[in-house]
Amino acid sequence: xxxxxxxxxxxxxxxxxxxxxxxxxxxxxxxxxxxxxxxxxxxxxxxxxxxxxxxxxxxxxxxxxxxxxxxxxxxxxxxxxxxxxxxxxxxxxxxxxxxxxxxxxxxxxxxxxxxxxxxxxxxxxxxxxxxxxxxxxxxxxxxxxxxxxxxxxxxxxxxxxxxxxxxxxxxxxxxxxxxxxxxxxxxxxxxxxxxxxxxxxxxxxxxxxxxxxxxxxxxxxxxxxxxxxxxxxxxxxxxxxxxxxxxxxxxxxxxxxxxxxxxxxxxxxxxxxxxxxxxxxxxxxxxxxxxxxxxxxxxxxxxxxxxxxxxxxxxxxxxxxxxxxxxxxxxxxxxxxxxxxxxxxxxxxxxxxxxxxxxxxxxxxxxxxxxxxxxxxxxxxxx
Amino acid sequence: xxxxxxxxxxxxxxxxxxxxxxxxxxxxxxxxxxxxxxxxxxxxxxxxxxxxxxxxxxxxxxxxxxxxxxxxxxxxxxxxxxxxxxxxxxxxxxxxxxxxxxxxxxxxxxxxxxxxxxxxxxxxxxxxxxxxxxxxxxxxxxxxxxxxxxxxxxxxxxxxxxxxxxxxxxxxxxxxxxxxxxxxxxxxxxxxxxxxxxxxxxxxxxxxxxxxxxxxxxxxxxxxxxxxxxxxxxxxxxxxxxxxxxxxxxxxxxxxxxxxxxxxxxxxxxxxxxxxxxxxxxxxxxxxxxxxxxxxxxxxxxxxxxxxxxxxxxxxx
Numbered sequence: 012x013x014x015x016x017x018x019x020x021x022x023x024x025x026x027x028x029x030x031x032x033x034x035x036x037x038x039x040x041x042x043x044x045x046x047x048x049x050x051x052x053x054x055x056x057x058x059x060x061x062x063x064x065x066x067x068x069x070x071x072x073x074x075x076x077x078x079x080x081x082x083x084x085x086x087x088x089x090x091x092x093x094x095x096x097x098x099x100x101x102x103x104x105x106x107x108x109x110x111x112x113x114x115x116x117x118x119x120x121x122x123x124x125x126x127x128x129x130x131x132x133x134x135x136x137x138x139x140x141x142x143x144x145x146x147x148x149x150x151x152x153x154x155x156x157x158x159x160x161x162x163x164x165x166x167x168x169x170x171x172x173x174x175x176x177x178x179x180x181x182x183x184x185x186x187x188x189x190x191x192x193x194x195x196x197x198x199x200x201x202x203x204x205x206x207x208x209x210x211x212x213x214x215x216x217x218x219x220x221x222x223x224x225x226x227x228x229x230x231x232x233x234x235x236x237x238x239x240x241x242x243x244x245x246x247x248x249x250x251x252x253x254x255x256x257x258x259x260x261x262x263x264x265x266x267x268x269x270x271x272x273x274x275x276x277x278x279x280x281x282x283x284x285x286x287x288x289x290x291x292x293x294x295x296x297x298x299x300x301x302x303x304x305x306x307x308x309x310x311x312x313x314x315x316x317x318x319x320x321x322x323x324x325x326x327x328x329x330x331x332x333x334x335x336x337x338x339x340x341x342x343x344x345x346x347x348x349x350x351x352x353x354x355x356x357x358x359x360x361x362x363x364x365x366x367x368x369x370x371x372x373x374x375x376x377x378x379x380x381x382x383x384x385x386x387x388x389x390x391x392x393x394x
Numbered sequence: 395x396x397x398x399x400x401x402x403x404x405x406x407x408x409x410x411x412x413x414x415x416x417x418x419x420x421x422x423x424x425x426x427x428x429x430x431x432x433x434x435x436x437x438x439x440x441x442x443x444x445x446x447x448x449x450x451x452x453x454x455x456x457x458x459x460x461x462x463x464x465x466x467x468x469x470x471x472x473x474x475x476x477x478x479x480x481x482x483x484x485x486x487x488x489x490x491x492x493x494x495x496x497x498x499x500x501x502x503x504x505x506x507x508x509x510x511x512x513x514x515x516x517x518x519x520x521x522x523x524x525x526x527x528x529x530x531x532x533x534x535x536x537x538x539x540x541x542x543x544x545x546x547x548x549x550x551x552x553x554x555x556x557x558x559x560x561x562x563x564x565x566x567x568x569x570x571x572x573x574x575x576x577x578x579x580x581x582x583x584x585x586x587x588x589x590x591x592x593x594x595x596x597x598x599x600x601x602x603x604x605x606x607x608x609x610x611x612x613x614x615x616x617x618x619x620x621x622x623x624x625x626x627x628x629x630x631x632x633x634x635x636x637x638x639x640x641x642x643x644x645x646x647x648x649x650x651x652x653x654x655x656x657x658x659x660x661x662x663x664x665x666x667x668x669x670x671x672x673x674x675x676x677x678x679x680x681x682x683x684x685x686x687x688x689x690x691x692x693x694x695x696x697x698x699x700x701x702x703x704x705x706x707x708x709x710x711x
Contacts, residue, residue, distance in 0.1 A: 060530065166409075169409065170409060170412055170413060170416075173409055173413060173644075173686060173689050173690055173693070174413065174686065174689075175644055175647045175648060175685045175686070175689060176644075176648050177647065177648040177651045177652075177666070178417075178666070178682055178685055178686075181666070181667075181670040181678075182417065182420045182421070182670075183420075185670075187423065187425035187426055187429065188423065188425070190424070190425045191423050191424065191425060193423075325537065329539045332539060332541060332542075333539065333541065333648065333652065336541045336652060337655075337667070349541070352541055352542075352545060355545075356541075356545060356656060359545065359548055359549070359553070359563065360548070360552060360553055360554070360563050361554070363549045363553050363555045366545045366549070367545065367546070367549060370541070370542040370545045370546060371542075371546075373539065373542055374537055374538050374539075374542045377537040377538075377539075378533070378534060378537035380537075381533045381536060381537050382530075382533060385529070385533055
């Protein structure tokens with residue numbers, strides 16, 4: 012069968028993405044309609060750049076959710092006849108097209124790109140969130156108390172930051188390191204922080220009222236403890252939380268690399284905000300130090316932190332791509348974008364079509380996040 | 395100033411010591427050593443034979459002793475023998491580092507002027523259409539990591555599909571002779587990613603300077619806009635980007651590793667990967683030390699340079 016002409020490929024791609032596009036338009040229209048009640052999120056709709064950024068992010072987010080509907084083929088299925096075939100080639104048995112052609116193993120480039128969004132969407136936001144909790148739990152006291160605590164923690168943060176990222180990856184995300192106790196130890200330490208964060212937030216607020224404190228803390232400790240034991244691999248009866256050892260390793264490495272930067276940002280913001288009058292007022296009222304940190308300083312630092320979180324998720328996406336590019340990815344067969352680029356670059360000068368879709372996918376997602384961050388920064392400067 | 399400098403250098407040395415110790419411990423983890431033993435000795439050695447081999451070759455002595463020994467050698471420039479290249483590490487390392495230095499030099503030559511021009515043009519009229527367009531361009535370049543721009547540039551300029559084929563997709567020959575054809579793509583690839591960030595810092599700094607009272611005074615006295623920008627604003631606006639440019643080096647290092655493997659340019663980045671993927675412990679250690687030292691020295695230059703360039707904080711530091 013002859014391959015599809017370019018026009019038909021474009022139509023075919025649009026058709027596959029139709030549910031995603033409808034979803035993006037619907038969400039944008041709904042949010043724009045209710046923007047006045049949506050606070051900071053609603054303000055995004057005041058700038059074109061912000062809308063474009065949000066649309067790009069929503070596009071990939073929905074693609075990740077609907078991957079099984081958007082993709083034409085199984086991302087792992089190999090069709091010998093379609094190895095390195097150009098975009099638009101038809102798979103004979105099903106009569107369906109390889110919209111972006113086939114890769115060196117005869118897999119559908121389009122479907123792999125679509126499924127690749129899942130890896131990024133599963134790891135990048137969550138890793139950033141975890142890194143934030145680590146950075147906040149350490150940065151607030153460092154900035155608030157200062158002294159040796161600050162000196163020590165800042166030294167540690169600078170130590171990690173002085174490591175070239177690529178070197179740290181090569182030392183931390185290797186098959187050999189899984190045989191040692193390092194990933195488990197790192198998991199045990201790093202996964203403690205989300206629980207610590209929530210407990211500190213709740214406890215500092217309800218400390219004086221044990222009657223509400225205990226019922227509020229119990230579910231936190233139960234869910235947190237369950238998640239902690241599951242993720243560190245100590246005890247997981249349901250099997251729900253088990254992460255692939257390699258995924259866990261990547262996740263930990265990304266959190267480990269990102270958190271010192273966030274520590275520095277939070278520490279800097281704390282140093283600035285703690286001189287404000289409302290902090291002095293809270294101290295005079297006799298509030299505890301943790302209350303001041305988590306309920307006076309942190310909420311007032313949210314603007315820059317939200318902007319930075321957008322940038323940080325984008326940077327994490329780039330980091331994940333870098334890992335995949337060096338073959339340190341989730342698994343050798345995985346359709347994640349970095350690994351796909353890594354495989355495709357070997358034949359780049361002969362067959363360009365397998366490399367371009369994942370490359371442009373990474374770029375558009377990161378661009379969306381950066382544009383959104385820029386729009387949010389503009390908005391927060393305006394008030 | 396001297397006290398400040400002394401403190402910074404001291405802190406840098408302590409950091410370097412800590413980092414080398416960490417790297418030393420990480421590359422000497424048990425699985426790595428077992429792999430090394432099987433490579434050097436016999437690949438079918440039993441667990442006991444591996445232990446014996448490690449014991450005989452001194453790998454079972456306490457870590458601090460071995461670290462001290464390694465450090466004593468490293469200070470004298472002796473990093474031991476590379477198992478991948480079968481040559482002393484120093485002989486392998488320095489020529490490769492020189493190749494990467496050349497790459498870095500050209501990246502800087504391309505990146506810094508274009509980033510500064512981009513940032514100044516965007517920042518001198520904050521909020522104008524010119525600013526919006528240039529800022530969006532800057533954001534777009536920061537969203538393009540090296541492995542994306544490298545692939546896209548290769549497709550456009552070096553593939554048969556587009557057919558331009560202006561440049562070569564491989565920089566292997568650049569090791570002997572640098573030409574525009576073999577070096578343009580690697581240099582551009584790294585420069586693009588770093589450029590946007592420097593440009594945005596320059597823009598922010600420029601925009602801030604342009605709101606200062608002395609700029610308004612100069613304008614009111616009748617100096618032309620171009621004159622104000624070039625003579626009054628530019629100098630003060632370039633202090634902040636200086637720090638940013640110096641702090642780009644650690645980022646560039648990752649870029650260099652990506653680009654060197656993408657374009658097969660056998661410099662320092664390529665060496666780092668060879669060492670890591672071939673379990674060449676001595677070489678990986680030496681390369682890590684070099685990488686860490688580069689990062690720390692640029693941090694130091696950036697700190698000291700910032701104080702030197704900005705008289706206002708010279709006293710308080």
